[in-house]
Amino acid sequence: MTAFILVAGAHTGGWIWQEVAARLRESGAEAYPVTLTGMDGRGRPAGPDTNLETHVHDLLRLIDEVDAPEVVMVGHCYGIYPVLGAADRRPRRIARIVHLDAGMPRHGDRALTLMPDEAIRDRLSHGAGAAEDERLIPPPPHEGWQRWGSVAGLPSAALARLAENAVPQPVGTLTQPLRLSGAVSALPTTGVLCTGNGSSIAMVEGLVGLGDPRFQVLAEPRVSFFELDTGHWPMLSRPGEVADVLLRAAAGEGHRVTAAVREQPAHLRPFLIDVPERHRERIGRVDLHLPDDRTENRAENRSADISDGLARAGGPWPAVVFVHGGPVHPDVRPTPRDWPGFLGYARYVAGTGAVGVTLDHGLHDLSDYGRAADDLAEAVDLVRADPRVDADRVALWFFSAGGLLSADWLAAPPPWLRCVAATYPVLAPLPNWGLVGSRFRPAVAVRTAGRLPIVLTRVELERAEIAATVEEFLAAAKECGGDVEVVDVPLGHHGFETTHHTEQARRAVERAVRSVLGHLRG
Known part of the structure; x- marks a missing residue:
């Protein structure tokens, strides 16, 4: 018994x-x-x-x-x-x-x-x-x-x-x-x-x-x-x-x-688009993936048309900062900036004439959002201060639970922030995330984002608890007249870029990149 x-x-x-x-x-x-x-x-x-x-x-x-x-x-x-x-x-x-x-x-x-x-x-x-x-x-x-x-x-x-x-x-x-x-x-x-x-x-x-x-x-x-x-x-x-x-x-x-x-962990599988490596410079916890000055190489990219208005020999170039999710333990190797998905995105935008930025931030536990936000702000300052970067043309692109870090930027967008992107994001703390403070609620912050362009990639087979936060965010954005473009990934899962190598998924990534870089060009 x-x-x-x-x-x-x-x-x-x-x-x-x-x-x-x-x-x-x-x-x-x-x-x-x-x-x-x-x-x-x-x-x-x-x-x-x-x-x-x-x-x-x-x-x-x-x-x-x-x-x-x-x-x-x-x-x-x-x-x-x-x-x-x-x-x-x-x-x-x-x-x-x-x-x-x-x-x-x-x-x-x-x-x-x-x-x-x-x-x-x-x-x-x-x-x-x-x-x-x-x-x-x-x-x-x-x-x-x-x-x-x-x-x-x-x-x-x-x-x-x-x-x-x-x-x-x-x-x-x-x-x-x-x-x-x-x-x-x-x-x-x-x-x-x-x-x-x-x-x-x-x-x-x-x-x-x-x-x-x-x-x-x-x-x-x-x-x-x-x-x-x-x-x-x-x-x-x-x-x-x-x-x-x-x-x-x-x-x-x-x-x-x-x-x-x-099996090989999903986040370490190859990126769904085969993109060539670009020159990378590592500065502390930040990596800069730089465009190639030789314009003829840009034509090899599937979306070379979006490079118009971006590429300049030697720069300064606009930049896209890719922000990973978590929590990720500090002992995990490789660290997120070396995961194939983020490398793929960064190299992809570098091939179109923008600087692709990957970084590691301190979201090691749910109580670390404040630390991660500080790390991100420091990284953005470093990127904008680089003479090869056009400090007035920067986009921030958030993934998964890193989506909560978008709240600060949505609440008071600086003039140089041309676009915020989010892919399969968490846009409100999940019900059991008690340690996450009220500061990190993009579904609330979007009400003060004005006409800041937002590109949101949504996967069809998202986890229900995360999908609910996306719908909450979209409802708030609609109510306040936000400028949100939704890119849907049919049959896509969370982390689809390294697990869902379909033509529909590739087109979704290309569309999202094209939209973000279009806002940088504008």
């Missing part, structure tokens, strides 16, 4: 698992919905010393009381922190850990990263002690729950119940670092990904394929995955499916991503 210990996220208690627990018991399993210390609104409120260790010890007592031979611990959102802390101290009692729309915290991490209120998070993260009336963080109002995670699929009655039963969260549970010895890292693990909240198996495979050492553990045989087509509270929106997935996880089922990493 399997016993499931069910641990809820912030502001909630065991009541949230009522329907899931009932269905697990109907199947013959044991189910223990946990209400951690201070999280029962009808009982004694949390004391000033209640912290993450308090909740870890709550679970240790329960683990020691359960007689079932197999114990599966399920952590949702914040709940994964005490789950991991307790499992690390009782590894022989735990058969599996299930991350239900939860992250992968490590030793020393704090659940404060889950806090959507930037002001509170920033104050506490800098060591500022909570005032007496802030030792308990109040739950969000009814309309504020979507900031903690997508409410997709959540019936209005269930959302009302969530808001009515929520209780204050003790500050210490969010600010105290998680303590792990490493024993928990060997336990079988299942991730249940809620696609409505921005997670998917495709995204996991992409992270593994990048070679990021933090995510290689996800390709181990002991790790499996399921998807649920719902938002962040699946125990309320899909209780039957949650129960079924938990039973299947306990039986060792689930999707595994090991096969994906045996």
